[in-house]
Amino acid sequence: MTPRPARRARERERLRRLVVRVARAADGGLHRWAQGPYESTLTVVLLVVLAASFPVFAACAVFDWLFGKHVAASGQSGTDAVPLLIAGASMAIVAVGLLRLCRFERRITERQTLTALVLGSFAAVAAVAIAHLATGVVEPTAVATAFAEAAATVTGTNSTTLHGTELGGGMAVLRAAGQWLGGAAFIVVLVRVLPHLGVGGLDSDGGVATRSARRLAPRRAGTMGRLLLLYGAITVLVAIGYAVAGMPLAQSGLHALTTASTGGFSTQAGSLGAFGSAAIEWVAIFGMAAGGVSLPLMFLAIRRRDPGRFIRSYEFRLYVTLIVLASAAVALWTPGDFGSEHVRRSLFAVVSVVSTTGFEATPLLDLSTGSQALLMVLMLIGGMGASMAGGFKVVRLLTLGSFIGRELRRAIYPTLAQRLRLGRSTISETTISRITGELLLAALLIIPASVVLAASGLDIVGALTYAVSTLSNVGPAMAAVDSTGHLAVVGSTGHLDAVDWLGRTAAGLLMLSGRMSVTAAAVALSVAMYPAAAAIRHGQWRRRKPAEPSAR
């Protein structure tokens, strides 16, 4: 898809005009700069992402100098700043230099868009991994660890080997900001890429998510700006909430970044529970729940001042019902006095898992086994479509539910002709097959992935739940990994420690394929495997055919 020249925006808001101008300048600059002989969109995307990491790294370095002592365990500012700046600058110089040699292709096919998406996220992962290696938070030889850490950062999964308290200020903020930017990038993909592709039926939401996302504004750039603005506003609100609830200011900023993006990294070893404050946990509950709600739905409800939109949305109703029922079940099944803390902790665990954030107030293993099983199923389901949450998405569950219902009816009426509907709109058969395809691919992926994870050090339950958890971008899983008897359940203090390099690589790949949808990952893999497959099929390496005309 060719980037559109951003024409002069008519909107009055200065902020959005600024965003549009910056984007236009960057876009135009990019086109002028990238006029080299080598025509490859993929390379351009790769290099642009690498180059764009420099400003992020620089901002993190500046933050480290200014406020690092409030975040870092050592209480010192600027410990990570210089390595971050050097790493960012060298990456940017190399990337910009190479960019000069490349240029965009005139036309981009669909599968290239998908591949560009996958490659872009890999480039982001590479940049963050380099930051981890450069600042020395992981061993210079532990490439797999750095990859897994970076994948967790980019995809918003709370699964890591690093205790929050071991990090310097620069890395702490880079990891939090990485999760937030990963979320922002997801919005861009949601508005600009997925409507072209319909991968995995993400656009199957009965007219609340992407379909209306395209109608929020006359142009896609406008829609994107609005949604990003909403995302930013939620983040700011959550940050204010944390600060009011008594969290230190710098900490509340970082936690707001990982709450709104449903990422889940925390600067505390015991995640959010370490603060021991009911108010903070309530803010987190609402922040995480908001992260799991469809952004376009929220935007329309706010813009039109029509809260009834939430109630009218089937998906939202099911989402809330799931949270309420599951919290009640968890609270009832887990022994303990039925006080406000018990209820809050149950709600926290459920919301954290459904929104695929992965914060923990109490370790998951302290809950009853039935609750753990329920939480695992909720992990699979995830949040609403077009939200920041991962997982299979509530809307797809709704669609599949009605699909199964139709199959049951067809067992009785073999000639039944019935269209599936969600609210007022009809769901096409294509959409259903995309959704089922996505689910089946995920199911076919989870089994071998858990075998690999089990082979690299986890027990059976740990391997299965961790595979589910990483694929849904949650992070925590149900397994005791510490031999000392301390039950380390949350990824933030455990899981990656328990597995070897093979398991870490597998976990990183699972996180990435979960975030991009398994279908997209499979397509990217098939594109990457194309030469090999062709070689096998024809007994020789085959040259790629000239690009087909775009479907736009």
Add this chain to the structure above:
Amino acid sequence: MNRFGLRSGRRFESTPVHISGVALVFVAIGMAISAGVALVDGGGGALALAASAAITASVGSSMKGSTTASGRADSPLAFASVAWAWLAVSIAGTMPYLFSGVIGWSNADDALFESISGFTCTGATILADIDGVAHGILFFRSMTQWFGGMGLIVLAVSVLPALKVGGLELIANEAPGPTADRFTPRIAATARRLWMLYGGFTLAVAIALLAAGMSLFDAVAHAFTTVATGGYSTHSASIAYFDSVAVELVVIVGMIICGASFSIHWHLITRTKTQRRSYSELRWYLGLIVGAAVALLVLNSGRLSLGTNIREAAFYAASLGSNTGYGLTDFTHEQFWTPSAQLVLLALFVIGGMTGSTAGGIKVLRLQIVARYAIREVIRARHRRAVLPMRLGDTTVAEDVAARALGFVLLYLGLALTGGVLMTALGNDLETGFSGAVSAIGTVGPALGDAGPTSSALAFERGSRPVLMVLMLFGRLEVFPTMLMFVAAIRAGTRSRYGRQPARRGFRRTTRLGRPPIHAPGQETERKGVSGISSPKSSTRSARGS
């Protein structure tokens, strides 16, 4: 004639009751044979078996005699008949255990568990000390699986495919017997041939086991449960009791053969032609077993000595690949088996054997469909307008058949997950609970965690065992019949009240659009700009309002 259709001397029409009666009479015959075995053996239990036989026979024959089968053979009626028959024989099967005191009256639910596990060919047992039980009862216990398998083989090869359950119509044309238009005579003819085959296999396995060194009683009992892919053994240690490579080999070959389609066996033996599609399923089935064996060999290579490793890998790949559930050593022991190897076994629990066999699970055919479907979606993500028929062997799978198979798989997975959550909520740990649910719905028998192949189902909390019973019935009858077993009764009610046609909500809803209902599952090329959703109403309204 009163409103129930009953009048003295007249039979009333109820297929479910009639079929249940016939099944009960069969089971009564089995009980009588077991009573004979108990008498010959002299170990006791003869009286209990004879009493149960008498009760079952009288109830069964009165049910059979007072009703007639309906001339209609629509799917709700067939579903109801099958599901109620299985339930009836399972309840009757509790009597020998209770009367003989093998299971006490205070544990009547355990007796039902044992009976359901038998008739569904699962093989999860409640008996902690099997070696101490009277031989007559054990013979009956193995026979429940054999009878279950007998009913099942007809169901799997002929009835369910004819009813188009879960995409099984793919194998409908392969059933041995006449391809007549009418349902009932075809099934009768097919059943005769299948039972001949089934009995022949049982005889062959029994002779082979006898030759491998088993006693006559053990050989016959194990032949029953091998051919039915059930997995009940007459010893607590299961096959490990015999500690003989020859026995293991016979059992492995028996399990693999009986986990394969009986249609294929028939066509191979009679040298008639069958479709190549079924050979593609056979290839997948054998490939899966061999692949699993190799994976187990590799994953366990550090823990076991090479000889033991090969024996265990081959045995368990066959035992769980055909969903039989015989045990050798306990694979849940951490010091012998790695967790990753156990996960491979869990995958086998889910997949199961071939269609047209007594094995459980989602079946290899559906796995093939699922895999092709998923791969096709990947291709279609790249080439959006591609029209890609689904191929299996030399046949093309129609879209609605694939949709049925997918619906089945999704329902199956959903039930397994729900069952797992219920099992853990009722007090089992995660590993035992989830694997127990998967094992029950796959009618395997052993599970992971505490409920390994050498331990018993007592490892599950008592309150959670009813969940397993329900799951076994669901899994055994291919989910749909058990789910829809009440529909016939409900429909009969609506029919009498509203005339011949039952109310069809689905139709009414779609025809309100003012055009004939169009149904074209799958291959709809997407219209430009409408990705995924086509709203028949004005789109602006839905944008504003929904």
